[in-house]
Amino acid sequence: MDNSKIGHHISGQFNKELEDVRNKVLTMGGLVEQQIELAVTAFSTGDMEMAELVIKQDNQVDALEMAIDQECMQILALRQPAAFDLRLLITVIKVVNDLERVGDMAERIAEMAIQLAGADGNNKHDHYYELEHMAELVQEMLHGALDVFARMNIEDVTTITGLDSNVDREYGSIIRQLVTRMMEDPRNITRMLDVLWIARSLERIGDHACNICEHLVYMVKGEDVRHLTQEELEKKMKE
Amino acid sequence: MDNSKIGHHISGQFNKELEDVRNKVLTMGGLVEQQIELAVTAFSTGDMEMAELVIKQDNQVDALEMAIDQECMQILALRQPAAFDLRLLITVIKVVNDLERVGDMAERIAEMAIQLAGADGNNKHDHYYELEHMAELVQEMLHGALDVFARMNIEDVTTITGLDSNVDREYGSIIRQLVTRMMEDPRNITRMLDVLWIARSLERIGDHACNICEHLVYMVKGEDVRHLTQEELEKKMKE
Numbered sequence: 477m478d479n480s481k482i483g484h485h486i487s488g489q490f491n492k493e494l495e496d497v498r499n500k501v502l503t504m505g506g507l508v509e510q511q512i513e514l515a516v517t518a519f520s521t522g523d524m525e526m527a528e529l530v531i532k533q534d535n536q537v538d539a540l541e542m543a544i545d546q547e548c549m550q551i552l553a554l555r556q557p558a559a560f561d562l563r564l565l566i567t568v569i570k571v572v573n574d575l576e577r578v579g580d581m582a583e584r585i586a587e588m589a590i591q592l593a594g595a596d597g598n599n600k601h602d603h604y605y606e607l608e609h610m611a612e613l614v615q616e617m618l619h620g621a622l623d624v625f626a627r628m629n630i631e632d633v634t635t636i637t638g639l640d641s642n643v644d645r646e647y648g649s650i651i652r653q654l655v656t657r658m659m660e661d662p663r664n665i666t667r668m669l670d671v672l673w674i675a676r677s678l679e680r681i682g683d684h685a686c687n688i689c690e691h692l693v694y695m696v697k698g699e700d701v702r703h704l705t706q707e708e709l710e711k712k713m714k715e
Numbered sequence: 716m717d718n719s720k721i722g723h724h725i726s727g728q729f730n731k732e733l734e735d736v737r738n739k740v741l742t743m744g745g746l747v748e749q750q751i752e753l754a755v756t757a758f759s760t761g762d763m764e765m766a767e768l769v770i771k772q773d774n775q776v777d778a779l780e781m782a783i784d785q786e787c788m789q790i791l792a793l794r795q796p797a798a799f800d801l802r803l804l805i806t807v808i809k810v811v812n813d814l815e816r817v818g819d820m821a822e823r824i825a826e827m828a829i830q831l832a833g834a835d836g837n838n839k840h841d842h843y844y845e846l847e848h849m850a851e852l853v854q855e856m857l858h859g860a861l862d863v864f865a866r867m868n869i870e871d872v873t874t875i876t877g878l879d880s881n882v883d884r885e886y887g888s889i890i891r892q893l894v895t896r897m898m899e900d901p902r903n904i905t906r907m908l909d910v911l912w913i914a915r916s917l918e919r920i921g922d923h924a925c926n927i928c929e930h931l932v933y934m935v936k937g938e939d940v941r942h943l944t945q946e947e948l949e950k951k952m953k954e
Contacts, residue, residue, distance in 0.1 A: 535942075538941070538942045541941075542939050542941065542942070545939065546939065549801070549802070549805065552791070552801055552805070553797050553798070553801055556795035556797075558792050558795075559792070562788070562791055562792055563788075566788065566791070566805075566808065569805065569808070569809075570808075570812070573809070573812070651908075655904055655905060655908065658897065658901065658904050659901045659904055662897065662898045662901050665894055665897050665898055665904075666894060669890075669894065700781050700784065700785065702777070702780075702781065703774075703777045703781070
């Protein structure tokens with residue numbers, strides 16, 4: 477399937493409305509991706525101003541969510557769409573909800589980065605390689621999910637959702653590592669808890685990327701694939 | 716506003732469909748409430764079988780979410796509702812998403828209860844009074860939110876959302892307490908982290924109850940009140 481599904485309406489105005497909604501979702505997605513990038517960099521470098529920027533920009537993400545929701549409701553009320561168009565609009569409402577939550581996670585990471593920078597001084601996090609790798613993984617997942625939405629091509633969905641087990645594995649390993657450091661020196665506990673919240677937020681971003689993929693499968697195929705295992709999803713996608 | 720908004724359709728069949736969806740949401744809500752109750756009791760008493768039951772029943776919550784979603788999509792496609800009915804259906808789709816997440820939180824609490832019971836033996840959690848009180852608060856919030864949905868009366872919404880600052884305060888106090896216990900004896904760290912995840916899950920349940928309230932205000936008033944402060948929401952509700 478490709479974008480041609482979008483362009484088939486007799487009403488050129490309706491086409492424009494749907495295109496506009498899709499573009500806004502991609503704008504919101506891009507903004508959220510940037511938020512994660514900035515938050516993770518702020519954590520790695522201890523750049524407090526960058527972290528403050530992430531927190532400040534969360535309002536923009538929230539405003540985009542509300543604007544897109546409202547636009548979808550208006551189209552639903554006025555155009556009374558069916559089939560693919562209806563699924564597209566409902567999917568958009570769900571996707572922007574996940575994106576908004578990802579924005580909240582980025583904000584959370586930024587808050588923790590500020591706490592850590594305040595406690596530590598700058599440039600003291602160079603050794604959290606695993607966390608940085610986990611961040612790269614979930615960024616790849618979210619980017620992939622947004623790409624699926626942009627191209628309306630769900631072929632790569634299982635590749636994206638398949639990364640989530642790697643994320644979970646790295647998350648588990650980071651938690652064990654943090655517990656060890658806490659035990660070695662209890663003075664580390666508060667700081668390690670801040671790092672733990674960052675790991676947790678990244679893990680949640682991976683989950684939201686998977687949610688978005690599932691919504692998009694529903695949009696394209698009309699089948700609800702939530703709550704399937706990775707194996708079940710792979711099988712379903714080959715049907 | 717009362718239920719009379721629901722009964723005004725010329726098509727008796729359409730009325731029945733909307734009533735059916737509403738009843739299913741309330742069934743799902745009741746199930747999720749029960750899950751929290753069981754999970755928290757399993758934690759307090761160390762009853763592993765009860766915790767296993769919560770984990771097992773999560774499938775039912777997931778299945779209800781998918782069934783309700785599908786029913787809403789069918790009504791949207793066939794009836795092409797507008798105004799209040801459209802908002803009702805979109806709100807239901809959002810509310811069941813929050814309820815499903817609450818079910819996940821209950822499952823999480825049950826998992827932690829099992830880990831703690833395994834590590835501790837039974838009846839060792841009698842001293843987590845603050846956690847139990849926090850659980851009561853978020854249960855009250857969720858029950859209130861479901862009650863708003865059942866009665867379609869949003870008068871009490873700010874009372875419910877107002878409780879969230881109490882939840883956040885208790886959550887902060889529990890975290891500080893857990894950190895202290897970790898520092899006092901590093902052998903407590905793993906166990907205290909399990910308790911921390913329970914506190915975190917409860918705090919999230921409070922957030923989801925607030926989300927549900929916000930969705931319901933939108934349903935009844937047609938106004939998006941997300942991302943407002945408690946004061947702003949109170950002001951808005953008096954308009």
